Structure formats: structure tokens, C-alpha cells
Amino acid sequence: MADHTEVEEVHEDSAADVTSAALEVAPYNVAGSRGPRFGAPLVEYVLRLGDDRLVLGHRLSEWCGHGPILEEDIAVANLALDLVGQATMFLGLAGELEGAGRDADALAFFRDGTAYRNALLVELPRGDFGFTMMRQFLFDAFSVVQLDALASCGHAQLAAIAAKSLKEAKYHVRHSGEWVVRLGDGTEESHARISRSLAELWRYTGELFERDVIDDAVEAHGIVFDHEAARARWEAIVHDVLQRATLEVPAPPIMASGGRRGRHTEHIGHLLSTMQSVARAHPGATW
Amino acid sequence: MEQPITAQADESALVAAFEARIAAGESIEPKDWMPERYRKQLVRMMSQHAHSEVVGMLPEGNWITRAPSLRRKMSLIAKVQDEAGHGLYIYCGTETLGVDRHELLEQLLDGRAKYSSIFNYPTLSWADMGVIGWLVDGAAIVNQTILAKTSYGPYARAMVRICKEENFHKRQGYEICATLANGTPAQRAMLQEAVDRIWWPALMMFGPSDTDSPNSAELLKWRVKRKTNDELRQRFVNLTVPQAIAIGLTLPDPDLRFDESTGNWEFGEIDWTEFFQVIKGEGPCNRERLAARNQAHADGAWVREAAAAHAAKQQRSSTQAA
Numbered sequence: 038m039a040d041h042t043e044v045e046e047v048h049e050d051s052a053a054d055v056t057s058a059a060l061e062v063a064p065y066n067v068a069g070s071r072g073p074r075f076g077a078p079l080v081e082y083v084l085r086l087g088d089d090r091l092v093l094g095h096r097l098s099e100w101c102g103h104g105p106i107l108e109e110d111i112a113v114a115n116l117a118l119d120l121v122g123q124a125t126m127f128l129g130l131a132g133e134l135e136g137a138g139r140d141a142d143a144l145a146f147f148r149d150g151t152a153y154r155n156a157l158l159v160e161l162p163r164g165d166f167g168f169t170m171m172r173q174f175l176f177d178a179f180s181v182v183q184l185d186a187l188a189s190c191g192h193a194q195l196a197a198i199a200a201k202s203l204k205e206a207k208y209h210v211r212h213s214g215e216w217v218v219r220l221g222d223g224t225e226e227s228h229a230r231i232s233r234s235l236a237e238l239w240r241y242t243g244e245l246f247e248r249d250v251i252d253d254a255v256e257a258h259g260i261v262f263d264h265e266a267a268r269a270r271w272e273a274i275v276h277d278v279l280q281r282a283t284l285e286v287p288a289p290p291i292m293a294s295g296g297r298r299g300r301h302t303e304h305i306g307h308l309l310s311t312m313q314s315v316a317r318a319h320p321g322a323t324w
Numbered sequence: 325m326e327q328p329i330t331a332q333a334d335e336s337a338l339v340a341a342f343e344a345r346i347a348a349g350e351s352i353e354p355k356d357w358m359p360e361r362y363r364k365q366l367v368r369m370m371s372q373h374a375h376s377e378v379v380g381m382l383p384e385g386n387w388i389t390r391a392p393s394l395r396r397k398m399s400l401i402a403k404v405q406d407e408a409g410h411g412l413y414i415y416c417g418t419e420t421l422g423v424d425r426h427e428l429l430e431q432l433l434d435g436r437a438k439y440s441s442i443f444n445y446p447t448l449s450w451a452d453m454g455v456i457g458w459l460v461d462g463a464a465i466v467n468q469t470i471l472a473k474t475s476y477g478p479y480a481r482a483m484v485r486i487c488k489e490e491n492f493h494k495r496q497g498y499e500i501c502a503t504l505a506n507g508t509p510a511q512r513a514m515l516q517e518a519v520d521r522i523w524w525p526a527l528m529m530f531g532p533s534d535t536d537s538p539n540s541a542e543l544l545k546w547r548v549k550r551k552t553n554d555e556l557r558q559r560f561v562n563l564t565v566p567q568a569i570a571i572g573l574t575l576p577d578p579d580l581r582f583d584e585s586t587g588n589w590e591f592g593e594i595d596w597t598e599f600f601q602v603i604k605g606e607g608p609c610n611r612e613r614l615a616a617r618n619q620a621h622a623d624g625a626w627v628r629e630a631a632a633a634h635a636a637k638q639q640r641s642s643t644q645a646a
Contacts, residue, residue, distance in 0.1 A: 105624020
């Protein structure tokens with residue numbers, strides 16, 4: 038019943054002419070299937086966009102006051118601020134599309150880890166500054182490509198948020214890319230450290246370009262994202278920076294995956310237990 | 325034997341001219357002649373101020389990851405970011421007095437430098453983010469509004485800019501307090517507890533009493549400071565008590581009463597033993613704050629070295645190309 042209602046509402050909100058059949062995500066939502074169970078595709082899709090940015094923004098904000106130089110305390114706070122701001126817009130839209138009365142805060146603070154839809158890449162602990170910047174760069178390069186495509190998609194609200202966020206992401210990728218170059222090219226130690234970070238992070242990049250039933254279903258809303266083309270654009274950006282950083286592109290490993298379906302690393306639980314602790318201790322309170 | 329006497333005569337003529345300029349309300353600029361004591365006092369005050377901004381990021385940064393709404397999370401990140409910006413800005417100001425930022429940083433890290441005693445207290449609940457904005461930024465504004473008229477030009481101009489942002493922080497903090505005051509019983513209790521805990525340390529932010537303030541006379545003469553510690557403290561109490569009453573808070577001072585004849589809110593005696601204990605490094609969080617700064621500095625060493633090495637390589641290759 039719940040799924041049916043959600044499908045109806047998504048249909049109402051959508052600008053595109055869609056049939057309810059196009060929105061079905063069977064067999065995944067069918068009881069007794071091998072799982073996972075998804076909500077309405079458009080909601081799922083927008084949650085993925087919001088959760089990536091919320092979780093990464095949260096990780097970045099852990100650096101506040103602990104950066105290697107004061108200038109970087111300012112810059113990292115700026116990245117975190119932009120990402121949490123983008124997350125607020127995406128989650129606000131997801132809540133609206135869901136139509137169950139949940140706003141961005143309800144989605145951020147009152148969902149359990151398994152209901153989060155971020156890629157695994159963004160939830161990994163922040164590591165050293167090089168790990169943080171390498172992860173940031175790999176995500177930023179993806180984000181620029183993704184937002185650039187979505188900025189002209191057929192869903193007007195989503196396109197508007199993507200266009201606004203894209204301006205920020207372009208600045209982010211420049212900042213994180215410059216750090217990757219500095220640390221790769223800098224000293225023997227920095228080269229060794231950032232190489233290790235790259236090797237650790239590489240297996241989490243595949244998930245960014247995975248296509249699944251949700252991506253198929255949202256095409257009915259005019260949201261068409263060519264994952265293979267996006268990967269090619271991402272690789273061009275990443276390879277260029279890695280080359281300038283004198284770093285080698287790692288050999289393709291077996292890629293980790295699962296965040297988009299709520300199958301996370303164990304880190305998500307700890308991250309959320311921190312993030313949600315005050316809000317959950319006072320349900321119904323306003324702040 | 326004659327030369328020192330001449331130099332001394334020159335010096336006293338210069339001091340006289342300097343003091344005449346101060347008396348005429350002129351501002352002193354970096355290239356102007358100034359007595360060495362004046363320069364030293366300014367370096368001391370400005371670096372303490374810059375250090376306070378930088379260390380002040382820690383107690384508030386402590387709650388960024390737990391802020392209970394996305395809006396509050398963003399405004400807290402922005403506030404801590406502003407503090408980093410203020411620190412950087414004032415460190416640059418000290419460079420106009422011929423001091424290197426790294427030298428000052430060394431003094432902070434090895435515990436020689438002072439910073440505002442308030443940041444040696446822990447932040448224990450979300451309400452602290454409201455109360456710090458309201459009381460701590462509020463106290464800072466009272467100080468800094470006066471400092472915006474200080475005789476040293478670069479510091480005065482920095483204060484004008486910083487005060488604008490601090491005012492925004494204070495309003496934001498008070499708004500958090502007002503929201504909690506209008507919230508659930510648990511939120512109100514959280515707020516009152518934070519006020520009880522932070523009120524007295526906030527009053528201590530104005531420094532020792534005038535009778536016990538070693539640097540005050542000279543600073544006032546040269547118009548580095550324009551009001552005494554006690555005058556500023558009284559001004560802060562007078563501004564703040566009505567704000568506390570407006571949101572139904574009780575301040576933890578049984579001696580607090582309004583004096584019709586002076587128009588002042590009279591308050592009880594500050595625990596100066598506690599104040600001097602914190603100043604001497606024995607406050608609740610002195611060790612943690614210094615350890616956190618040292619840890620960040622040590623963890624960042626390889627990053628700074630790499631950035632410098634990369635910049636040097638770039639420099640070399642652009643020189644070769646040219």
C-alpha cells in the first residue's frame with residue numbers, strides 16, 4: 038500500500054508524462070524478493086544526491102579547527118558549508134517529493150544508517166589531510182560531471198538545485214585538485230602518503246558510476262544520466278590531475294558498492310550517532 | 325659619551341611628538357615612529373586576540389558535528405570559519421609591527437602566549453552554542469567596539485570589520501537561546517544550566533579588576549585601550565541583564581540588583597582565584613586546548629612541507645622557462 042501511494046504522488050509531481058508502470062521498481066519492492074527495498078524512484082534518486090553531500094560535508098566539518106594551516110581551516114569549512122547547503126536543498130526536495138511530511142531535517146536526523154543512500158566513498162573516516170583531499174577531489178570531479186548533466190535535466194526543481202550547486206562544485210574541484218597536485222608532487226613523504234590514500238580510495242569510485250533500477254525509472258521524469266559518458270568525463274579530469282601530481286592511476290580493483298541501497302560500511306552508524314545525537318534526544322523539539 | 329645623550333634627547337623629543345599626536349586623536353600607522361613599549365604592548369594585545377580567535381574555534385567546533393538542525397550546523401560552521409578569518413586578519417595586522425606569524429604561533433604552541441581565558445572552559449551541551457554566541461561574543465563586542473577607536477590604525481580598522489561579524493554571531497547566539505527558552509522543558513533546563521556555567525567566566529573575559537591590572541595605565545595613556553576593564557565589564561552587565569530577563573533566564577548571582585542612583589546593574593564579587601588559576605594554565609581545558617593545537621600543527625607538518633616543496637619546484641621551473 039505504501040509503495041502504491043508513493044508512486045501515485047510521484048506521478049502527480051512529475052512534469053513528464055509518465056505511466057505508473059514506468060515508476061515500478063519491481064522486482065525489488067516485491068515482498069519476498071532478494072531485496073533491497075526501495076521507495077519511490079524519484080525520492081530515492083534525490084536522496085542519493087542529498088546524502089552524498091550531507092555525509093561528506095559532515096566529514097569535512099570534523100576538520101574545523103584542526104587543519105594544517107589556518108587558511109585551510111577556512112577553505113575546508115567553506116567546502117563543508119557548501120556541501121551541507123546543497124544537501125539541505127536536495128533533501129528538502131526529496132521530502133517534498135515523498136509527500137510524507139518529512140523536511141530536510143527530518144530526513145537528516147531521523148533516518149537510520151540503512152536508510153541513507155550515499156556512496157560509500159563519502160562516509161569513510163576522514164584520515165589524514167591527504168586522504169581527505171584525495172577523497173574530496175575524486176568526489177568533486179564526479180560532482181561536477183553529475184551536476185552539469187542534471188542542470189539541464191527535465192525535472193525543473195532538480196535542475197535548478199543542480200545548476201546552483203554546480204557553480205560551487207567547480208570551485209571545489211579546483212581547490213581539492215590543487216592539493217592533490219601539491220601533495221603528490223611535494224615531498225617524498227607526501228607522495229607516499231597520498232599514493233596510499235589514492236590506492237585505498239580507488240575501490241570506492243566505481244559505485245559513483247553504477248547504474249541501477251532507480252536510474253532507469255527516473256528517466257521517465259526527464260532525468261537522463263549517461264553513466265558511461267560521465268565516467269569518461271570523470272576519468273579525463275582525474276587522470277589529468279593525477280598526472281600533474283606524478284601519481285599513477287591504480288589498476289582497476291574489485292569495486293566496493295552498496296551505499297545506494299543502504300548497505301553501508303560500519304562507519305555510517307558511528308557518523309550518524311554523532312550527528313543525530315542531540316536531535317534524537319529531543320524528538321519534536323525545534324532548534 | 326655625548327652620543328647616547330643626544331640619542332636620549334632625540335628619543336624624548338620623538339616620544340613627545342608621538343604623545344602629542346595621540347592626544348590630538350591621530351591614528352598611528354605602521355611606518356610612523358612609535359616607542360618600543362607601545363609596539364610591544366600592541367603585539368601582546370593583538371597576538372592574544374588572534375590566538376583567542378584560533379583557540380576559540382575548538383570549543384565551538386566541538387559541537388558542529390552534533391548541531392541538531394541543518395540550518396544550525398551551517399551557521400556554526402560559518403561562525404567557526406569567521407573566527408579563523410579573524411585570527412588570520414589579526415595575525416597579518418601584527419606583521420605590520422614587524423612580527424612574524426610563525427613566531428607568534430610558536431609562542432602559542434609552547435604555552436608562552438596567552439589567549440582569552442573563556443576558551444579554557446569545556447562546551448558541554450548544545451545550549452553552549454547559544455550562550456557562547458550571546459555572552460562570549462557579546463563580551464568580545466563590548467571590548468572590540470572600544471578597540472575600534474584604538475590609536476593604532478591597522479588594529480582599529482581590523483576591529484571595525486571584525487565587530488560587524490561578531491555582532492552577527494551575537495544575534496545568532498541570542499536567537500539560539502531564545503529558541504531554547506521557548507522550547508521544551510528539557511531545552512529550557514539545558515539553556516539555564518549553560519548560563520549558570522558560563523556567566524561568571526564570561527565576566528572574567530574583561531580581565532583583572534582595575535586595581536590589579538598591570539598594563540592598564542600605559543595602555544590608556546597611549547589610547548591603545550580607551551576604557552578600563554571594570555568599566556567595560558559594567559557596560560557588558562548592564563547590556564546583558566535585560567536580555568536575560570527578556571527570555572526568562574535567571575543569572576547565577578544572588579547579589580545582582582539594579583542601582584537606581586548609578587543606573588548600573590550591581591553584581592557580586594568575581595572568583596579571582598579561579599580567574600588567575602585559568603590564566604596560569606590550570607583551567608579545566610587549558611591542556612586539552614594546547615594539545616589540540618599542537619596535534620593539528622604536528623599532523624599538518626608534512627602537508628606544509630609538501631606545499632613549500634611544490635611551490636619551490638614551480639618557482640624553479642618558471643624561472644627556467646623565463
